[in-house]
Amino acid sequence: MKRLLKIISFLLIMVFTVGCAKNTDQLTPEKISDEKSDITFATKLINNQIESTNQTDEDLGQNKMKNSSSDTNEKKYYIDTYDFLVKPLDPENTEQIVLLTFDDCVQPEPNSYSLEIARVLQKYEVGAIFFVNGKHLETEFGRKALKEISDLGFEIGNHTYSHPYLSDLDYEATREEIVKVNDQVEEITGKRPKYFRPGFGIIGDYGLQVVQEENMIWTNWTYGYDWEEEYQEVAALVSIMTDNPYLTNGANLLMHDRKNTFEALPSIIEGIQNKGxxxxxxxxxxxxY
Ligand SMILES: [Zn+2]
Structure with missing residues (x-):
């Protein structure tokens, strides 16, 4: 209830950009018709103004990660559903941390880079949350990829079944979009998702209700750029992901199952780590919490 009140009282977020976009050159005709336009949101806490701009859409090693998400690690942080920053449970904890998250995961071949992304993360021994759409789990490829990513120790999050604007749906349709994916992921990985991220960053009132009913935590992000036209070049993406005003303690980074992201990821990880x-x-x- 405390969390619900916090969400309801939430008026505006710092600054976040609505992602989950896909470059049309990565979309099959079927997917193009399946996707709506994307939106860029920038909400400013200071002046209570919301700016929104419509945009065009867009064998793994058998060893698990050393820091595998085994739930045995000490719980030291939580995602604040007010501003989506990752914050320490202990206010005396001043460690500088960031969270990596990937959306629209296990896309259909040949546009799927989720497994390759997981391998890069494994090499660097860093964790991440992979948010998946249930529609991608209807294929053997998608199910196998998700299982392998989960077996490597990565957290799997729920990103709705079909990536709709949840605010367009009634309660029953919203519940179907969310609960179906929890069931799919649990069947494939043996674990029910704990985290939910709505498509386009818009959860809606029914989405909030279902997330509460399912005892999940929802989160948007604090920054991400990999779907925007100007960041399709790897060097530009590395630069913006590792050098922007929103790279702060607790930043919640959004990336996607995309080729440019996969190629940029080693330098993004190193750039972030080199900044402390x-x-x-x-x-x-x-x-x-
Ligand atoms: Zn998405």
């Missing part, structure tokens, strides 16, 4: 941030493992986050 530790990439937090989701197993260090509690959802019980």
């Amino acid at each position: 941030y530790r990439i937090v493992d989701p197993s260090e986050l509690t959802t019980d």
